Amino acid sequence: MATKDEVLEGLAEIVNEIAGIPAEDVELEKSFTDDLDVDSLSMVEVVVAAEERFDVKIPDDEVKNLKTVGDAVNYILANAS
Amino acid sequence: MTAENRTVVVTGIGAFTPLGGDAASTWEALLAGRSGVAALTEEWAADLPVRIAARTAIEPSEILPRPLCRKLDRSAQFALIAAREAWADAGFETPATDESSAIEPERLGAVIASGIGGVTTLLDQYDVLKEKGVRKVSPHTVPMLMPNSPSANVGIEVGARAGVHTPVSACASGAEAIGYAIEMIRTGRADVVVAGGTEAAIHPLPIVAFANMMAMSKNNDAPQHASRPYDKARDGFVLGEGAGVVILESAEHAAARGVRVYCEAVGQGLSSDAHHIAQPEPTGSGVARALAQLFESTGLDKAEVVHVNAHATSTPQGDIAEIKALRKELGEHLDHVAVSATKSMTGHLLGGAGGIETVATVQALYHRMAPPTINLDDVDDEVDADIVRIAARELPQGQIAALNNSFGFGGHNVVLAFRSV
Numbered sequence: 001m002a003t004k005d006e007v008l009e010g011l012a013e014i015v016n017e018i019a020g021i022p023a024e025d026v027e028l029e030k031s032f033t034d035d036l037d038v039d040s041l042s043m044v045e046v047v048v049a050a051e052e053r054f055d056v057k058i059p060d061d062e063v064k065n066l067k068t069v070g071d072a073v074n075y076i077l078a079n080a081s
Numbered sequence: 082m083t084a085e086n087r088t089v090v091v092t093g094i095g096a097f098t099p100l101g102g103d104a105a106s107t108w109e110a111l112l113a114g115r116s117g118v119a120a121l122t123e124e125w126a127a128d129l130p131v132r133i134a135a136r137t138a139i140e141p142s143e144i145l146p147r148p149l150c151r152k153l154d155r156s157a158q159f160a161l162i163a164a165r166e167a168w169a170d171a172g173f174e175t176p177a178t179d180e181s182s183a184i185e186p187e188r189l190g191a192v193i194a195s196g197i198g199g200v201t202t203l204l205d206q207y208d209v210l211k212e213k214g215v216r217k218v219s220p221h222t223v224p225m226l227m228p229n230s231p232s233a234n235v236g237i238e239v240g241a242r243a244g245v246h247t248p249v250s251a252c253a254s255g256a257e258a259i260g261y262a263i264e265m266i267r268t269g270r271a272d273v274v275v276a277g278g279t280e281a282a283i284h285p286l287p288i289v290a291f292a293n294m295m296a297m298s299k300n301n302d303a304p305q306h307a308s309r310p311y312d313k314a315r316d317g318f319v320l321g322e323g324a325g326v327v328i329l330e331s332a333e334h335a336a337a338r339g340v341r342v343y344c345e346a347v348g349q350g351l352s353s354d355a356h357h358i359a360q361p362e363p364t365g366s367g368v369a370r371a372l373a374q375l376f377e378s379t380g381l382d383k384a385e386v387v388h389v390n391a392h393a394t395s396t397p398q399g400d401i402a403e404i405k406a407l408r409k410e411l412g413e414h415l416d417h418v419a420v421s422a423t424k425s426m427t428g429h430l431l432g433g434a435g436g437i438e439t440v441a442t443v444q445a446l447y448h449r450m451a452p453p454t455i456n457l458d459d460v461d462d463e464v465d466a467d468i469v470r471i472a473a474r475e476l477p478q479g480q481i482a483a484l485n486n487s488f489g490f491g492g493h494n495v496v497l498a499f500r501s502v
Contacts, residue, residue, distance in 0.1 A: 020148035042152075044220035051216070 002054060002080065007073045014049045015069075018042050028070035036069075046072075056080040089266045090502065091343040092335050093171025093328030095163035095277075096440045099135035099321050099427050102144070103166055107437070108444045111452040112473040116305035116426050118319050125285050130292045133304040134283045135321035135428030152221045153234060154199035155281035159324035159433070160231035161238060164193070164275050168239055171273075171328035172340045178240035183338050190243040190274040191236035192262040193326065194254035196432030196489070198228030201284045231279050231324075232258075243271040251489030252394075254278055255325065255435025256497055260349030262329050263497075267348070272334040277326030278436030288320060294359060298395065308429070309456035310393035310400050310422035311464045318394040321428025325436030327443060344446045347482065347498040350375025354492030361399045361488065365406030368486070371494040372410035375484075381498050383414045387476050388451050388483035390442045393422035394429045401463045403486060408465050419451040419476065421469045426455055435487040439497060442485040446501050449476040 002010070012026035019037045032038040038046055047058050047066075054076045058066075066072045096103060099117025100110035110117070117135040126132045141158035142150050150158060177186040202225040210218050224230055229247035236245035244265065248257040255278015262276030291297045298317040300307035308319040327346075335342055352374060354367035362368075376383060389407065393400050400422075408415050423441050430437055445451050450473050457470040476483075482500040489495075 018148060018151065020146055037148075041220040041224070045151075048216050 004073060004077060007054065007076050008069065010053050011050060011069060011072055014046055014053065018045050018049070026069055028068065028073060030069050031067055032069070050076060054080050085268055087267050087269060088332035089263050089329055089346040090332045090335050091327050091346055091443050091499070092330045092340050093167040094343065094440045094443055095166030095170060095326045096324070096437055097137055097141070097159045097162045098323040098325070098437050099137055102139040104440055104444070108441070111423055111426060111441060112450060114426065114453045114455045114472070116455060117321065118304045118307055118428055120301070120304050129285060129288055131288050131297045131299055132301045133298070133307055133319055135319060136283060137323050152225065154202045154225040154230060156195050156199060156279045157225070157231040157234045159281060159322070160193050160235055160277065160279040160326065163277060163279070163324040163326040164235040164238065167275065167326040167328050171330070172338065176238065176240035182240070184273045186240045186242040188243055188272040189239060189241040190245065190262065190265050190271040191232050191239065191241040192246045192248070192258040192265070192274055192276045193232040193235050193279060194247050194249060194258035194432050195228055195231055195279050196249070196251045196254045197280070197282055197287065199226030199230060200282050200287060202226040204284055204286055235275055239275055241275065250493035250495070251491055252429070252431050252434055253487040253489035253493040253495045254432035256439065256485060256487030256495040257435070257493070259327065259435060259439050259497055260351065260495055263346045263348060266329055266331050273328065273330045275326060276329055277324060277439070278430070278433045279324035280431040280433035281322045282431060283320060283322050291320065296396065306456050308395045308425050310391070310395045310425050310454055311461055311468055312457050313459045313461050315395045315397060315400065317396055318424065319428040321430045322433065323430055323437060324433050325438070325440040327439055342502050343443050345500040345502055347381050347500050348375065348379035349498070350378065350496040352494045354494070356492055359490045361402045362492065363398060363402055365402040365409065367492060368403055368406035368488065368494045369409045371496045372406060375496045375498055376410070379498060381482060381500070383411055385480060385482040385500065386411065386414060386418055386484060387481045388442070388445050389418055389420045390438045390445070390483065390485045391420050391422050392486040392488050394424055399488070401461065404464050404466050415466055418467060419469045419474050420466050421452045422454040423452055425457070435485065435495065438485050438487070442483050442499055445476065446481065446483050446499055449478070450474070451476055
């Protein structure tokens, strides 16, 4: 089971790969859309990469609730198997 | 001049081609007679009937950031790079949406075309679907593969709100885009339009499909000699990739900005063959009608024409039909016209051809030089025209004009005319 820091670090790497944002700028309170240049299409890429990396299922209906990096970290921690 | 018949000029050029990463290096290579064709060394090419192509001289990923490349088909990457060069070359420093811009977004258009659009994205993502499953198909697939994607992405980049368009007519697409853009300005819909063509179709499926039509050169052992328009030994075209983009502007707007003008974009001539879906009309009558329409609609004096950048793809039938049409319409004037087939060096960029060849035509007028046609060792007896061969040739001083021809599968004929200023 990953720790909160490990999930944040993993998400930061994913966001860096997809949006080109430096990993250290990917912080819990940052908004994917407003701060990290992750639009709705790129968010799908982030979600798919996160599912694979953390062995978690993130349903399409849930994606709209993941506004900040913290939202995603918390969802992954609560639902990862 | 009324608002419905405004003079249009070219104020910027950009190119990303098999010969160079920009317009200047491409032009230098064209004048030097260098070939951009090489053997395809990829594993997938090993068993294909055609194993040669003209890749871009530089990989776009060396210029564009990785996250952007993930969202753009290769054809849109080429178009964006060429459009940025042309935009800066025309003296624009910011997008039209910036308050400091010299052009209002509502007066700016973009018309970039491609013959077959994001075909590599489509095919690659189908491979992803089959091999990795539903979830791995990129959410960017549709905006990447749609043929209007290069135009739309360039339009967003420069802030074009007067209209973004993508005429599609196979290998005439790039020229049709530029003709459409000239009309947008001439008729008053826009003051500036970013226009051109792009193509990125070097992939086993398009190559095999073209090869099975008997349209491509199979001269795999001599890649740099395979594209040989007008030569008796020509056996089909060589596929190339890249983009060419020009900035078209109303003469009035360019004068107000005080920028360099390369030449006038006089206008276009259009026709269609209604003959065959993939064969040229052998007498060249369709092309001749496009030429006739050009001279009639623009009033361009045939005697001013001193250079033609021919469509000449190096196919047995097409090259001759085009020459017949030029002879029919230009008559004895053709004796004073330096005809260049730059596809002998760049390969055939399909929808990108009209883009890079318009850039070359503009450069020819501006520098008063006609590029050579390489590999023309033994001129076909039916070529009744003065082809520039071996070395580049100087064009005359004074007021001169040049034509750029582009024809596409389906029988689309587009002739563009430019005139020195």
